[in-house]
Amino acid sequence: VTVVEAVASGKNAAQEIDALIGGAAKPVITAPGKSEVILPGYNDRPVGLETDFFGRKLINPFLLSAAPPSDGYDQMEKAYQAGWAGGIMKTAFAPGVDIHIPAAYMYQNDPLTFANCDNVSGHHLDRVCKEVKRLIEAYPDRLTGASTGGDVSGNDESDMKSWQSNTKMLEDAGAMVIEYSLSCPQGGEGAEGDIVSQNAPLTAKIIDWVLQVGDPDIPKLFKLTPAVTEITTIINAIKEVFARYPDSKAGVTLGNTFPSLDFREMVKEEWEDGAVVGISGAAVAPINYLTLAKVGNLDVHVSGNGGPMDYMAAAHFLALGVKTVQFCTIAEKYGYGIIDELCSGLSHLMADRGIKSVSDLIGIALPEPIRDFMDLTPIKQISTVDEDLCVHCGNCTRCPYLALTLNDKKIPETNAELCIGCGMCGFICPADALSLRDRDEEEAAALKED
Ligand SMILES: Cc1cc2nc3c(=O)[nH]c(=O)nc-3n(C[C@H](O)[C@H](O)[C@H](O)COP(=O)(O)O)c2cc1C
Ligand code: SF4
Ligand code: SF4
The missing domain is CATH 3.20.20.70 (Aldolase class I)
Known part of the structure; x- marks a missing residue:
């Protein structure tokens, strides 16, 4: 029995119990290894797709x-x-x-x-x-x-x-x-x-x-x-x-x-x-x-x-x-x-x-689906960590700009001078603890591109 089948069996049993308690007819279970319960009030297709x-x-x-x-x-x-x-x-x-x-x-x-x-x-x-x-x-x-x-x-x-x-x-x-x-x-x-x-x-x-x-x-x-x-x-x-x-x-x-x-x-x-x-x-x-x-x-x-x-x-x-x-x-x-x-x-x-x-x-992104490269904003954000989510693995210290180091508590700290806000650290964080935010004035002044 797979996990999916076991869960389906549990859901099907719950449906039967619900029907019994509610005095409704026993539901017909056609495929015991599968279950599909549409919650009352839930609309699966709020907009027609024809x-x-x-x-x-x-x-x-x-x-x-x-x-x-x-x-x-x-x-x-x-x-x-x-x-x-x-x-x-x-x-x-x-x-x-x-x-x-x-x-x-x-x-x-x-x-x-x-x-x-x-x-x-x-x-x-x-x-x-x-x-x-x-x-x-x-x-x-x-x-x-x-x-x-x-x-x-x-x-x-x-x-x-x-x-x-x-x-x-x-x-x-x-x-x-x-x-x-x-x-x-x-x-x-x-x-x-x-x-x-x-x-x-x-x-x-x-x-x-x-x-x-x-x-x-x-x-x-x-x-x-x-x-x-x-x-x-x-x-x-x-x-x-x-x-x-x-x-x-x-x-x-x-x-x-x-x-x-x-x-x-x-x-x-x-x-x-x-x-x-x-x-x-x-x-x-x-x-x-x-x-x-x-x-x-x-x-x-x-x-x-x-x-x-x-x-x-x-x-x-x-x-x-x-x-x-x-x-x-x-x-x-x-x-x-x-x-x-x-x-x-x-x-x-x-x-x-x-x-x-x-x-x-259809065509809602047209007529200009591509933003011109020079129109992409040059304003750089900075990485920030959610300390509650961080599991201290150190993956983020692979930052290719060498902007992240772990502190004494094994929490990453961002060097505002080096971070260019590329967002890559977020991709490799297993805990979804890293994101980008706007820089404060001091951090904005620290970033030098020369
Ligand atoms: C195993 C296999 C066989 C395929 N055979 C054909 C084929 O006979 N004729 C055809 O026009 N495309 C064929 N394709 C291409 C698919 O129809 C489709 O164009 C392609 O996989 C890209 O779509 P997808 O990214 O949704 O898979 C085949 C694809 C796969 C994976
Ligand atoms: S946003 Fe980019 S540069 Fe900044 S710390 Fe993350 S990986 Fe490094
Ligand atoms: S990659 Fe994520 S979980 Fe790992 S140390 Fe960095 S912020 Fe913490």
Whole structure:
């Protein structure tokens, strides 16, 4: 029995006793290892989260991205039953394309940051199409989409055919949105570069092929990498193509994982083997904040992705103008049920800030989401300790400005001349005893920057 199950069992027993004392019917406990008690008077969703995706209503702005948690009917069904508004089924290609998924493809860089060298579904597109159909029949109120791609061999004629025929297969299956993988870090997809969407002309050419034949009413999302020098160059090239198809519902998914190298332990005798991986989860969120901040004012539909591991990060994405947020790592780490926390967290955040709807939240940080560096205040605060919380460990004496020393009582004292108010000591204090405060006159005079 796990601690969670033991606690759940206690809570369930308490519910039964409460019902008995109150003369109410005995509660039905469907899963003895779990418990969920909604406190009377508690409103889990003080602000409604309904939103819009190219004219289709969504129950909330949160979708599963193309990845293992969306790699089949059963996964998608679990997600929908948990409360996800939709999902993009994992990238698949028509029968005939070899599937290569390396064993042990997952890496964990830190508890909230994963990396992978997986790239496609283990299933071909014909199976995905059948599952899309069934999902739409069973869950018509959810946004069921799928991801595909096509060849990038350099032979335009045959490459174009593969992108177009995969599009047609998914449209015929009734997909409510089709996403195109232009940003996978593995496998050297692009004839002119490792990642297709690092190459603006190639990206534009492929998007044109898709929009030429695509049903304009079925939304298309082109999934881009954030690993580019200037995302606006890529977006502007894409916008030129979109402008040629003004009736097509089209946008981008931004970003994806961030390409990097991880080592596999001692596969070779001499040294570890490196594998190109895509980093996902917490470490990539700030990269994508910056990418999205640059795109927010460019008037292109964006489905945000890459990094959010809690509702606050998802809210930042929406504030930067994305219409929906796609998730993978959060579902891999916590399971599909995390959607409850995302929704209730976002709803309470909006209530606290007086934001009345998701559409009011979308783009709220625009048009100037980035404060200019020279406008950041140069006024330095100073570190201060809460003596009641301090456990005298001495970690804070690692201050890189050598501004902290422990006194006779093993309490840190700040040298006002050396402390520049960076705040790092607070990060490494295990007791949350350090914070920053404004300087008094004497302390302000002591700080010399020369
Ligand atoms: C194991 C794994 C497999 C993935 N496979 C695909 C894929 O087939 N197609 C795709 O477009 N993205 C794929 N992704 C990327 C995710 O959809 C998502 O874009 C990425 O993980 C960033 O989002 P996150 O930080 O919420 O995880 C995969 C990610 C992981 C971790
Ligand atoms: S705020 Fe920065 S400079 Fe000041 S004591 Fe803490 S770590 Fe040192
Ligand atoms: S790191 Fe925190 S707990 Fe440790 S000595 Fe410094 S203030 Fe006290």
